[in-house]
Amino acid sequence: MSELGYLSAARYGKQLVKVARVVREGDQHFIVEYVIKALLEGDIETSYTKADNTVVVATDSIKNTCNIFAKTSPHVLNAPIFALHLALHFVTKYDHIKKAFIDIEQLKWSRIEVNGKPHKWSFVRDGDEKSLVECVADATNGPENVTADLKVGMKDLLVLKTSGSAFENFYRDEFTTLAEVSDRIFSTSVSIQSVISLPPNIPLTIDNLPEIAKELDFPKVLPQITKDVLETFAEDESASVQATMYVTMQNILKSCSAVKEVSMQLPNKHYIPINLSAFKLDNGLGREGGAEVFHPAADPSGFITATVTRK
Numbered sequence: 001m002s003e004l005g006y007l008s009a010a011r012y013g014k015q016l017v018k019v020a021r022v023v024r025e026g027d028q029h030f031i032v033e034y035v036i037k038a039l040l041e042g043d044i045e046t047s048y049t050k051a052d053n054t055v056v057v058a059t060d061s062i063k064n065t066c067n068i069f070a071k072t073s074p075h076v077l078n079a080p081i082f083a084l085h086l087a088l089h090f091v092t093k094y095d096h097i098k099k100a101f102i103d104i105e106q107l108k109w110s111r112i113e114v115n116g117k118p119h120k121w122s123f124v125r126d127g128d129e130k131s132l133v134e135c136v137a138d139a140t141n142g143p144e145n146v147t148a149d150l151k152v153g154m155k156d157l158l159v160l161k162t163s164g165s166a167f168e169n170f171y172r173d174e175f176t177t178l179a180e181v182s183d184r185i186f187s188t189s190v191s192i193q194s195v196i197s198l199p200p201n202i203p204l205t206i207d208n209l210p211e212i213a214k215e216l217d218f219p220k221v222l223p224q225i226t227k228d229v230l231e232t233f234a235e236d237e238s239a240s241v242q243a244t245m246y247v248t249m250q251n252i253l254k255s256c257s258a259v260k261e262v263s264m265q266l267p268n269k270h271y272i273p274i275n276l277s278a279f280k281l282d283n284g285l286g287r288e289g290g291a292e293v294f295h296p297a298a299d300p301s302g303f304i305t306a307t308v309t310r311k
């Protein structure tokens with residue numbers, strides 16, 4: 001067969017590996033629920049080009065590894081470190097696997113409070129937002145010289161404010177119909193990713209993960225990022241989605257020294273005041289910030305993205 005193309009990229013693995021893990025400390029229980037994507041790269045070309053499966057770590061084995069690590073990894077409750085553990089495993093266990101890409105989506109299980117006291121083993125799904133980890137381990141320079149990129153973030157965090165948001169002085173031309181507003185509803189579904197600097201003085205090995213985990217302190221950093229997102233959204237006198245997202249990312253760089261870059265993607269979920277004058281009802285359309293009845297528009301939505309990198 002004469003071939004017209006060559007294999008210019010190849011990566012494979014398992015996605016939608018769903019696993020929940022209970023950790024019991026006496027009668028105090030903890031739970032995490034993860035959706036894992038684990039993909040591998042390396043000397044795997046012949047599996048595509050020569051039907052040579054000898055180089056293929058089966059995607060079924062990759063799934064098994066995720067489940068085994070959910071049982072055995074001491075880092076299972078700390079999603080970013082657990083992702084690093086899995087990624088380091090794949091690139092050090094198999095000589096011919098040079099890169100591992102581990103993405104984890106963590107579903108929300110918050111401890112239920114009863115009479116103001118955290119319950120020992122009962123949890124509630126009190127939000128649709130997911131915590132995200134993206135981890136890439138690279139052993140191209142050998143198993144003793146693994147490097148990794150680590151991002152933490154979240155998606156589907158739905159927020160809305162009924163004041164403290166304007167959109168004025170935007171570019172006007174013959175395509176413009178939008179009126180300026182000094183007071184509008186601002187609603188968005190927050191997607192955010194923070195690039196984490198790994199401690200430069202600690203070699204990246206599985207044995208050093210406890211020390212790396214201690215240094216990075218994700219149980220403190222992840223809630224801090226959420227706090228920055230929510231408090232900036234609430235408090236910022238928003239001139240636009242663009243301006244508010246920029247302030248949010250600056251605040252995260254300020255409060256989290258391990259974050260070296262932040263990216264956000266924000267839909268502008270429009271709430272459009274409804275004209276009720278046909279029914280002799282004043283819906284406050286003539287008064288800024290006066291409308292009470294809105295159409296929550298399903299589409300289209302604005303879509304604003306940006307990245308801020310530490311200087």
Ligand SMILES: O=c1[nH]c(=O)c2[nH]c(=O)[nH]c2[nH]1
Binds near residue numbers: 178241
């Ligand atoms: O915050 C906003 N940014 C925009 O770029 C934009 N464009 C628009 O029509 N409304 C808005 N709001």
